[in-house]
Amino acid sequence: MTIPAISLKDVDISYGDTRVVRDVSFDVALGESFALVGESGSGKSTVLKAIAGLAPEWTGEISVLGKSRGHGMDRAFSENCQMVFQDPYASLHPRKTIDTVLNEPLAIHGIGRRSEKVIEMLAAVGLDRRFRFRFPHQLSGGQRQRVAIARALMLEPRVMLLDEPTSALDVSVQAEILNLLKRLRREQGLTYLMVTHNLPVVSFMCDRMAVMNKGRIVEIAPKTALYDGGFADPYSRELYAASGGNPGAEPDMVAPATKDPA
Amino acid sequence: MNETPLLEVEDLRVSFATPNGPVEVVKGLSFTLGREERLGIVGESGSGKSMTGRSILRLIRAPGKQTAKTLRFDGLDLMAQGNRQMRKVRGARISMIMQDPKFSLNPVMTIGEQIAEALRVHERLPRRDLRARVIEMLTSVRINDPGRVARMYPHEVSGGMGQRVMIAMMLIPRPQLLIADEPTSALDVSVQAQVLDLIEELVTGNGMGLILISHDLNLVARYCDRILVMNGGEVVEACAAQRLHEASHPYTRGLLAAQPRMEETRDELPVLDRSGGAGT
Numbered sequence: 001m002t003i004p005a006i007s008l009k010d011v012d013i014s015y016g017d018t019r020v021v022r023d024v025s026f027d028v029a030l031g032e033s034f035a036l037v038g039e040s041g042s043g044k045s046t047v048l049k050a051i052a053g054l055a056p057e058w059t060g061e062i063s064v065l066g067k068s069r070g071h072g073m074d075r076a077f078s079e080n081c082q083m084v085f086q087d088p089y090a091s092l093h094p095r096k097t098i099d100t101v102l103n104e105p106l107a108i109h110g111i112g113r114r115s116e117k118v119i120e121m122l123a124a125v126g127l128d129r130r131f132r133f134r135f136p137h138q139l140s141g142g143q144r145q146r147v148a149i150a151r152a153l154m155l156e157p158r159v160m161l162l163d164e165p166t167s168a169l170d171v172s173v174q175a176e177i178l179n180l181l182k183r184l185r186r187e188q189g190l191t192y193l194m195v196t197h198n199l200p201v202v203s204f205m206c207d208r209m210a211v212m213n214k215g216r217i218v219e220i221a222p223k224t225a226l227y228d229g230g231f232a233d234p235y236s237r238e239l240y241a242a243s244g245g246n247p248g249a250e251p252d253m254v255a256p257a258t259k260d261p262a
Numbered sequence: 263m264n265e266t267p268l269l270e271v272e273d274l275r276v277s278f279a280t281p282n283g284p285v286e287v288v289k290g291l292s293f294t295l296g297r298e299e300r301l302g303i304v305g306e307s308g309s310g311k312s313m314t315g316r317s318i319l320r321l322i323r324a325p326g327k328q329t330a331k332t333l334r335f336d337g338l339d340l341m342a343q344g345n346r347q348m349r350k351v352r353g354a355r356i357s358m359i360m361q362d363p364k365f366s367l368n369p370v371m372t373i374g375e376q377i378a379e380a381l382r383v384h385e386r387l388p389r390r391d392l393r394a395r396v397i398e399m400l401t402s403v404r405i406n407d408p409g410r411v412a413r414m415y416p417h418e419v420s421g422g423m424g425q426r427v428m429i430a431m432m433l434i435p436r437p438q439l440l441i442a443d444e445p446t447s448a449l450d451v452s453v454q455a456q457v458l459d460l461i462e463e464l465v466t467g468n469g470m471g472l473i474l475i476s477h478d479l480n481l482v483a484r485y486c487d488r489i490l491v492m493n494g495g496e497v498v499e500a501c502a503a504q505r506l507h508e509a510s511h512p513y514t515r516g517l518l519a520a521q522p523r524m525e526e527t528r529d530e531l532p533v534l535d536r537s538g539g540a541g542t
Contacts, residue, residue, distance in 0.1 A: 039450040040421075141307075170306040170477060175520035176529035182530070197451055204522035204531065227525045242452040244480065244524070 002048065003066035005030045005191035006051065011060035013043070013050045021046050021215045024060075033185065033192040035202040039210035045086075045197045047212075051193070052083045064159055064249075065105050079109065082152035083161040086169045088144035093134040098122075099132045099148050105154045123188075125150045126180060142173035146180065153184070162194040166201065172223070178204055199226055199243040211236040236249045268439060268471045269318070272332035276313045276495075279325045287313050289495040295439070300465065300472040302482030302503065303490035304517075311475050314492070315441045318473070319356055320348050336438060354384040355443040357432035359461075363424030367416040373427050374412030380431045405462060410532045422453035423504075426460065431500040433464055439471040448478070458485055479506065479517055491517070 013021040028034040036044040037236040049055040051062055053073055062069045064081050084090040092101060102118045111117075122132060125146040127241040136144055145165060151158060165181065166174040171208040182205065185192060197203060202209050203226045210221045211233065231237045274284070276288040288310040295310045306313045313322065320340060333340045335356065343351065352358075360366040368376055377396045381387065400408035403426040416424060418538050424437040425445065432440065442461060446454040465472045476482050481516055482489055483506045491514045499511040510516060516534040 039452055103283060171479075172306060172520045172534040175522075176533050178522065179530050179533065198522075199451075200522040200524050200526065203524055203526035204528075238453060242455045244484075 001040065002030060003165065004028055005032065005065055006034075006193055006227040007061075007063045008051075009061040011047070011062060013046050013055055013058040015046075015055070015057065019215070021050070021058075024092065024217055024222060024224075026210055028191060028193055029197055031061075031189055031191055032208070033194065033206045035206040035209035036193070036195045036212055037197060037199065037202060037209050039197065040214040040238075041214075044212050045163055047242070048163050048193065048195055052081070052161055053077070054083075054202065075109065078105075078157075080157050081159040081161065082155065082157040083154050083163065084145075084148050086164040088141055088148050088245050089168065092144055094136055095165050097133050097135055098127075101147060101151055102154055105151065109155060111155075121154060122149045124153070124184070126176075126210065129155055140173075141169050143178055145169065145177050147182070149177075149180065156188075158189070159191045159193070162192060164196055165194070166197065167196070174201075197238065202226065231245075266337060266497055268297045268336055269292040269297070270332050270334040271318070273315065274317060274328070274333065275331040276310070276317050276328050277302060278327075284327075287495050288317065291495075291497060293490060293500070295471050295473065297471060298466070298469050299446040299488065300462075300486040302486035303342065303473065303475045303492060304477065304479055304482050304489060306477060306517075308388070308494075309492040310441055310495040311477075311492050315358065315443050315475050319352050319358060319440060321352075321358075328460060353380060353432075353437070354435045356439045356441065357435070357436050357437040359425075359428055359432050359440065359442040359445045362448040363416070364427050364448070366428060367424060369416055372413055372415055373419070377412070377427070377431045377434055381434045384435045395434065396430075399434045400427075402464070403427070403430045403433075404456075405430075421449050422457060425449060425453075425457050429461060429464070430458070433468075436468065437470065437475070438489065440465060441473045441475070443475045443476070445474075446481075447478075454481075461485075466531060470510075479521070 006028040009025050011021065011024045012019055024047060036047060037203060038044045046055055050058045051064065056071045065076065069077060089252050099118060102121060103114050106114045106117060111242065118132065119129065122129060127143060127146050131139065131143065139178065162181070166177050169177060178201065182217060184190060192205070203223060206223055208220065210217045211221065213235045219236045221231055225231050227235065229240055231240055271292060272292045272295070274288055274291040275286060276285045277286045279436060292313055301313045303314060316322055317328045319332070319364050330341055335351070340351070374396050378392050381395060396412055397408045401409060405426060411419065412487065419427065445461065446457050449457060458481070474482055474486055483503045486503050489501055489503050490497045491505060492513065493513050495517065497513045499509055501509055507518070509518065516532065520533045520534060522531060
């Protein structure tokens, strides 16, 4: 059996005295794209934070690429696993230029050829060179999220944790960022663990999903469940219905003849 | 019943002065809203949809400027009203639900007091009736145990409940027109549907007009009769909600296609062409 990219076994996570996640276990295969879905407060972002080391009060076992994870910050770990946050308006330092932001992970890990790497990465996420010495406030939301993705990719990680990467963006900009993430995954063979409450996004981006409710995983389903509503758990079905997924009842708003020639 | 439309807007313009001259964010918008009609305004950020909603209530603050050939609500020329007269219209006859209950509710007033205040500004009522109306309103927005919730502060309730409180506050003076500006974008999907169903039920039940402003095309199509698609301060397309999928304008088509679907099979989502100047 091959080693899973991310593996959680019986993980409980607490903030102080409150336990917010209970008994979470799942495996994400190498190269897979896995989604955590659920309402706010269901604990999905907390799971990501625990994997990234931002919620250190957990028990159980978390391992990434076969190495089990300690409770603190871990340099070797961050070379393999990086996170992209929800709100690009909040996750970039307002007084640092894009160049500084992208250089920082390289400097921390003592990696050379920085200038070339920054230029390469800007090109990879589809940002023009002229953005390199700008500040975040001079960029739009979509451009900022591209910078945040570039920052996460600077260390060439193999696993990416994505926390609602497009929920703060407009539909058309969301499409651009989702395309970008999909392309990067294909080109660099990345593994994605993505948190979202938007089921159509899961349908576009992911292979499997875990549905969370009140800190527990109620069901792990393949993406095909979104096509026919084949969920076993009543809560998952409720979530599916609330997202407008009701095969037969809802006319497809998008006409079929809009395939982009590119 | 009279046959005049509830709201008539002709050549509405909103502009802001900048160092490089005035910038128009709404460029000559015209539409009419019938009684009991539900109109959706859709567009991306910066398309001018929220400014349109605010300008109907004449809520554009200086340095913003608003002009219109006609802005008539139920026979009343809104452009000719002074500030004092506008205050009698706002809330009582036209109400607006804002995006985020966290920022729109007063954090140091209980929920009951805030709802009662909305009513007291427009009507004189004995205290006991006031309280009864508040409880009745909270019940109608499906809040369990309204007596207890009325004594709570906004930070003690969830986002979905906060938004229902906002709806209660906006509907208690029984307005004729409700403007809902992204009423659910701060809420979870599962709560979104509940809040919108509630708005729909109260709007149709009380014979109100509704203007629903949102960036979500499918959502607007589900809850409105007619849709205006805005881009760059102009209406690029107006159509009936059921015919949205037959929309012909390239911008509308682009927006529709850019949305991932529940049964997604495309490898790549089509992206809007930004060379037209609508930068993001």
